[in-house]
Amino acid sequence: MSADTSTYQPAAIPDEGTATQVYRIVIKATPQEIWDAITLPEFTRRYFHGAAITITPDGYASFGPDGSSWGDAEVLEWDPPNRVVHGWKSLYDPTLSAEAESRVTWEITPDDDGTCLLTVIHDRLEGAPRTASGVAGAGWMGVLSALKTLLETGEPLHPTFAGEQA
């Protein structure tokens, strides 16, 4: 295997592959519960780095625990409780907010065993390389596993987030 890896030459393909990140998680909850957890600030505060996020057909707005704007974007698709697509700009960091807007798609697919698949596609990241590396891996992974913990146990993964509500 190691010899194989060292001779491996990346093929030249268009960049759209790397400008897309996909995350999927199984959550034992109803589509409506997951939908509420994604779109209502009283839930997002408890798993999304403390951010109070409101998503409506009119727009996407995110505020940090100190009340500063963390995100403000258009909602491109609105199909409760299945699918919502919104713009993404990381306003909490000046370097990131200078980058082009990217796009986040949430898809909720019920399974027949009482669980749902929640898929997050963060794409159009071509013009936002720093945002891409910021949300990659541990970023979305942490948010989604905290969301799963919240919905399945009622407990936020990071107790400090709950404390910030008080």
Place this chain on the structure above:
Amino acid sequence: MAEDDDAVFRALADPSRRRLLDLLFERDGRTLGELEEQFAMSRFGVMKHVRVLEEAGLVVTRKDGRSTRHFLNPIPIQLVADRWVDKYRDERVTALVDLKTALESRQEPRS
């Protein structure tokens, strides 16, 4: 894809499948053809491995025009690690790891 630790462990227990994940880690969103050309085995063989990874939730496919792109989904590995690593990460184990690190670092020449 159901939540299934066994499926994740089974998927990771094969060197070709770990290599597929490494290839996607290196550059995500490859087509089957792009994955296949990195292997000496048949297209069918690679497909079979990709299928096992998909069933374990480690690979998610998306349609992109006429092609299907494959994306690495790291979440099942993270969840398995959370369940298993956290369980054994107690003080005894931590003490042993610290001891190992301390002993092994002594092999480095001291300046």
